[in-house]
Amino acid sequence: MKNFRDIEQLSAYLDVQLSPSDSARLESRISADPELASVLSDLRAARSILRKLPARKAPRNFTLTRKMVGLKPPLPRTFSFFRLSTAFATFLLMLTFAANSVIPRIGFGAAAPMAAQEAYGIGGGGSGGGCEEPCIQSLAVPTEAPVATEAPAAAELAPLPTEGLPSASEDTARVGETAIVETPMAKELENASVPQDPPTVKNEAIIPIAWQVGLLVIGLISAGIAFAINQNAKRKWG
Amino acid sequence: MDETALIHSAQNGDLDSFNTLILHYQDSVFHTALRILGDEDLAQDAAQEAFISAFRSISTFRGGSFKAWLMRTVTNACYDELRRQKRRPTTPLEPETSDGEEMDSPKWLADPNMTPAERSEADELEHAVQHCLDALPVEFRTVVVMADIQGMDYSEVATASKVPLGTIKSRLARARLRLRECLRGFEELLPSSYRLQEEGNR
Numbered sequence: 401m402k403n404f405r406d407i408e409q410l411s412a413y414l415d416v417q418l419s420p421s422d423s424a425r426l427e428s429r430i431s432a433d434p435e436l437a438s439v440l441s442d443l444r445a446a447r448s449i450l451r452k453l454p455a456r457k458a459p460r461n462f463t464l465t466r467k468m469v470g471l472k473p474p475l476p477r478t479f480s481f482f483r484l485s486t487a488f489a490t491f492l493l494m495l496t497f498a499a500n501s502v503i504p505r506i507g508f509g510a511a512a513p514m515a516a517q518e519a520y521g522i523g524g525g526g527s528g529g530g531c532e533e534p535c536i537q538s539l540a541v542p543t544e545a546p547v548a549t550e551a552p553a554a555a556e557l558a559p560l561p562t563e564g565l566p567s568a569s570e571d572t573a574r575v576g577e578t579a580i581v582e583t584p585m586a587k588e589l590e591n592a593s594v595p596q597d598p599p600t601v602k603n604e605a606i607i608p609i610a611w612q613v614g615l616l617v618i619g620l621i622s623a624g625i626a627f628a629i630n631q632n633a634k635r636k637w638g
Numbered sequence: 639m640d641e642t643a644l645i646h647s648a649q650n651g652d653l654d655s656f657n658t659l660i661l662h663y664q665d666s667v668f669h670t671a672l673r674i675l676g677d678e679d680l681a682q683d684a685a686q687e688a689f690i691s692a693f694r695s696i697s698t699f700r701g702g703s704f705k706a707w708l709m710r711t712v713t714n715a716c717y718d719e720l721r722r723q724k725r726r727p728t729t730p731l732e733p734e735t736s737d738g739e740e741m742d743s744p745k746w747l748a749d750p751n752m753t754p755a756e757r758s759e760a761d762e763l764e765h766a767v768q769h770c771l772d773a774l775p776v777e778f779r780t781v782v783v784m785a786d787i788q789g790m791d792y793s794e795v796a797t798a799s800k801v802p803l804g805t806i807k808s809r810l811a812r813a814r815l816r817l818r819e820c821l822r823g824f825e826e827l828l829p830s831s832y833r834l835q836e837e838g839n840r
């Protein structure tokens with residue numbers, strides 16, 4: 401058996417990959433060495449049999465489809481515009497929801513006592529202190545029977561000398577007829593309590609709902625158009 | 639076929655141009671994959687994968703032999719397939735007779751379209767060669783398939799295999815020698831034309 405260097409040279413010689421000088425040198429060695437000639441013959445036979453191998457044709461076509469290679473259809477510029485407007489409208493819509501839910505809490509939390517005072521129309525400390533919402537409600541709902549027990553409270557609120565007015569005992573005696581003690585102060589309080597539910601006024605949305613609906617409509621329309629453009633492009637793309 | 643123009647168009651994303659190239663090269667690619675993998679179904683999968691991969695990376699083609707570049711893609715696909723098989727070796731189903739016993743000589747393994755009697759010389763040759771190719775290390779097999787079966791020159795094989803020219807020479811010589819040894823065992827199966835040629839050579 402020849403060394404591998406010789407075999408490599410013989411293989412390259414078969415493929416005409418040796419320089420002319422190397423080829424000539426090898427040819428002279430081959431003619432002088434039968435073993436070298438035998439190896440060359442073996443290599444040639446192996447190469448020959450491989451070359452005789454019938455070429456197999458592809459059993460099917462391997463052509464690619466756009467889907468196979470993940471190609472997307474070319475979309476018109478309008479698609480980008482509508483996609484952007486959808487995204488923008490959605491973003492603004494979210495922003496309006498955020499604004500409406502967060503800002504009133506921050507703003508109303510700090511200004512709440514003041515707002516309540518303004519709404520009730522009663523000043524700082526000197527108005528009897530303890531008379532808060534229940535007290536006002538009792539004055540505002542005069543015909544209810546339980547008011548009879550609250551009448552003294554109203555009277556306490558108006559302890560000013562009232563000539564011609566019946567005494568407290570007489571008041572209680574007339575409770576059945578009317579629960580309202582018509583003192584000027586009570587009237588004032590009653591008038592003050594007319595604009596009911598003041599906190600709801602302050603909780604009004606910062607961004608009007610009409611704007612939100614508008615943004616929603618814009619977003620939906622833009623999304624619909626973008627979807628239609630995309631589908632149309634895909635259909636044309638095949 | 640203006641190959642350069644088609645490659646240029648394909649590099650610009652024109653799939654139709656690339657499909658024209660596929661139609662031109664698909665037989666070579668499939669045949670190479672078949673000889674490396676030794677299985678028609680796997681070869682089809684590898685060829686398809688190779689073409690998909692080639693289209694995706696065609697922008698990296700910088701000229702030279704397109705066939706060599708394509709062969710590198712298909713050999714890579716074949717290596718992937720062989721690695722996959724190594725990780726998850728499949729066990730062939732053992733055929734059974736109607737009594738539920740294993741068949742000694744499973745006829746079902748043969749191609750249903752040909753019986754041993756009907757086999758042509760070319761088929762005998764093909765089976766013998768494929769058997770011997772399968773016995774080669776995959777690096778040797780790839781080189782010998784590209785050089786001797788596809789008829790590519792050494793520089794193309796070197797480009798496709800990404801190994802130096804000297805390594806190609808060495809691998810090819812070893813592969814041919816081993817194939818010759820292996821094919822000796824099939825001498826009586828080989829076509830008469832081959833045997834005559836052998837005698838003539840000697």
